[in-house]
Amino acid sequence: MNWTFIILLAVSIELLTVFVRFKFKLRTKDVLVKIMHHYNWKKVVHFHHGFVGIIIILVAMGLGYGFGINIGWGVLISDVIHHFLVLWPIMGSPEFHVLYKNVGEMNKEEKLEKKKIGRLIKELSG
Numbered sequence: 001m002n003w004t005f006i007i008l009l010a011v012s013i014e015l016l017t018v019f020v021r022f023k024f025k026l027r028t029k030d031v032l033v034k035i036m037h038h039y040n041w042k043k044v045v046h047f048h049h050g051f052v053g054i055i056i057i058l059v060a061m062g063l064g065y066g067f068g069i070n071i072g073w074g075v076l077i078s079d080v081i082h083h084f085l086v087l088w089p090i091m092g093s094p095e096f097h098v099l100y101k102n103v104g105e106m107n108k109e110e111k112l113e114k115k116k117i118g119r120l121i122k123e124l125s126g
Helices: 003-023 028-039 049-063 066-091 103-125
Strands: none
Touching: 003 066, 049 066, 066 103
């Protein structure tokens, strides 16, 4: 395994994820809530990109494709970085949900998240 490539890929994916999340305020949680409302679903599974990384690793191992294993690890590690080294310190929660089943709780979490982002922006701007 090429750990330099894996870490560079993970950091690159995470930088893109943070940019999209905070610049454009695009979150999978919002998309999933809209889907739940539209289809009147009571539950929905949040498929993290770390899960995609695990699938890539397993398929690449089965095919004997070493570069694919490196890509899979990069994707998986970027998701771990995002939830546990970025979101947890900033938002106060790793937001690592697998099953969304209570829209009311998600809405409360969202209000708290907006407050924390506002405070962080004030602190960073001076």
